[in-house]
Amino acid sequence: MPSLRKVQVGKRPEGWKMIQRPTGVCRFTKVTLALVGVFGCGFAPPVERYDLAIAGVTLIDGNGGPPRQDVSVYVRDGRIAAVADARQQRTAETVVDGAGKYLVPGLIDAHAHPFPVEESFPEFVRHGVTSILIPGCSVCSPENLARARALSTSGELAAPRVFHTSQHFTMEGRHPVKTYPSPDWVEGRTVYFLREQGDAAGAVEAVADQPIVGIKLTIEDGPVPPLVEMIPVERVREVVEAAHERGLEVFAHVSSVKGLRVAEAGGVDHLLHFVGLDIDWARDAAMIDRLRQRDPSWVTTLMVDKALLYPLHPQWLEALEASGVADADEILRLQASRSAGRSLEVLEQLYPGRRPTLEGILGPQVEDLRGLHDRGFSLVVGTDTANRFIFPGRSVHEEMEILALGFEPSEILPMATRNAAAMLGALDELGTLEVGKRADMVLLEADPLEDIRNVRRIGGVWRDGQLLFAAESSRP
Numbered sequence: 001m002p003s004l005r006k007v008q009v010g011k012r013p014e015g016w017k018m019i020q021r022p023t024g025v026c027r028f029t030k031v032t033l034a035l036v037g038v039f040g041c042g043f044a045p046p047v048e049r050y051d052l053a054i055a056g057v058t059l060i061d062g063n064g065g066p067p068r069q070d071v072s073v074y075v076r077d078g079r080i081a082a083v084a085d086a087r088q089q090r091t092a093e094t095v096v097d098g099a100g101k102y103l104v105p106g107l108i109d110a111h112a113h114p115f116p117v118e119e120s121f122p123e124f125v126r127h128g129v130t131s132i133l134i135p136g137c138s139v140c141s142p143e144n145l146a147r148a149r150a151l152s153t154s155g156e157l158a159a160p161r162v163f164h165t166s167q168h169f170t171m172e173g174r175h176p177v178k179t180y181p182s183p184d185w186v187e188g189r190t191v192y193f194l195r196e197q198g199d200a201a202g203a204v205e206a207v208a209d210q211p212i213v214g215i216k217l218t219i220e221d222g223p224v225p226p227l228v229e230m231i232p233v234e235r236v237r238e239v240v241e242a243a244h245e246r247g248l249e250v251f252a253h254v255s256s257v258k259g260l261r262v263a264e265a266g267g268v269d270h271l272l273h274f275v276g277l278d279i280d281w282a283r284d285a286a287m288i289d290r291l292r293q294r295d296p297s298w299v300t301t302l303m304v305d306k307a308l309l310y311p312l313h314p315q316w317l318e319a320l321e322a323s324g325v326a327d328a329d330e331i332l333r334l335q336a337s338r339s340a341g342r343s344l345e346v347l348e349q350l351y352p353g354r355r356p357t358l359e360g361i362l363g364p365q366v367e368d369l370r371g372l373h374d375r376g377f378s379l380v381v382g383t384d385t386a387n388r389f390i391f392p393g394r395s396v397h398e399e400m401e402i403l404a405l406g407f408e409p410s411e412i413l414p415m416a417t418r419n420a421a422a423m424l425g426a427l428d429e430l431g432t433l434e435v436g437k438r439a440d441m442v443l444l445e446a447d448p449l450e451d452i453r454n455v456r457r458i459g460g461v462w463r464d465g466q467l468l469f470a471a472e473s474s475r476p
C-alpha cells in the first residue's frame, strides 16, 4: 500500500516548534507581579511543565456537550494534565498551534479484524483511529492476538491500542465455521465448539487467561441461504452464566431479529453488529425493552451493508483509489471478487424490496438505530474491517457518515469515542479528553460538529501524547 509511506512515527513536523519558555522566574500575572513587588522574583509560585501543548484549539471532549473554544490542552507523561484558557501562558516542550483547529479524542473502531497488522495498523492511525476491538476471527489464535498486542505497544510502527475478545464460541456445523469455511478454524485455537451441556464453563476457563474484554459468542444461521442451524438459547444462557461467573461479559454476534431474540433470551451483555436487523417496534417492543434493562452497548457495523453496495457504485471505487487506501490492482481484485449482480441478489435477500442505494438500504437501518438511541441504548461505532470494501481506518469515517443519515455529528462523535471506551471497560483511561486520561487525540483542520465528513481532515494524531501521524498539510 503506497499510503503507508505517509505515516510518520514520533516525528515532529517542522512547524510544530520546541518552545522553551523560562520557568521558575517571574510570571506575568497580577498575583506574581504583586509578589515580585513585595518579595522579588524568588517567591513566584512554581511553574508547571508539560511535554506537549495543543494551544488555542477548539476542544470537543467526546462527552457530547458543546465545544470549548480557544483552550490549550497540556499533556504530561502521556496523559492530559491540564485544560486551560489559551490566554494563560504555560510552558511546554512542544507547542502545536491549534488556532482554527479542532481537537477530538482518538477514534475507536469497536469491530475490526486487522490482520495482517503490519499493513492495517498505520492505516488506522493515519485515519485517527487510536484503539480497536478485535472480536475474534479465523486467524485470531492466542499467539496472533499476542503478536498484535506486542506490535501495538512496540513503537516499531504507528499502531492503535488493541483490545480483543475471546475466540469465537459456537457449535460444530454452525456459523461462522460452516458458512465461512477455512482451514484456519481450529478448535481450541481460533474457535471453541460447545459440544454438550455443561461444557461452557470449561471453554470460558480455557480462554480466560488471555487479556480479553469478554467472550465472543456467535448466534447466527448464516448471512444468506443456505442457512445453518442457530445455536439454541439454552447454550447461550450457559455461556453467559459461565462468563459472568468468571467476571466476563458476553459480546454476541447476531445478524437478524431471530438471532437477537435468542441473544436477549440468553442474557448476552453486548451486541457486535447491526446488520440484517429490521426492527418492528410494535412486534419487538417487549424484547427491546428487556434488552434495554441490561444496558448493553450495540456496535453499528453499517459498513457491512455499504460494502454490498460498493460494486454498484463505480464512483465510490474511484474515490477509494483517489484517497490512497487501495490501488488500481486491488480495486480490480475487489471487483472480480463480488459482482454487481451478486450484490443485488444478496441485498434483496437481506432487505427485500429496498432500493439498492445508500439511503434505500441504510436509511431504514439508521432509523432503527435512532429508535434504539432514543430508547437509551448506547451505540458504538464499529466497521467489520477488513471484509471486502471495508478499509482499516477509512471505514470508520464512512461508518460515521452513514450514521449522519439519522444523527447529528454531536451524537455520532461520542459513539466513536466515549461510548466505545465504555463498552471496552476503558472509560477511566480513554474515550474523552479530560484531565487524567490518556492523551489519545486527533487534531482536525475543520469542524466535525458542522459536518461529520470533516473527520477526514486530519492534521495530527497522538497516542499517549506521542505524535504518530501528521498530515502533509500540517507541515509548512
Ligand SMILES: [Zn+2]
Pocket: 111, 113, 135, 384
Ligand atoms: Zn466481524
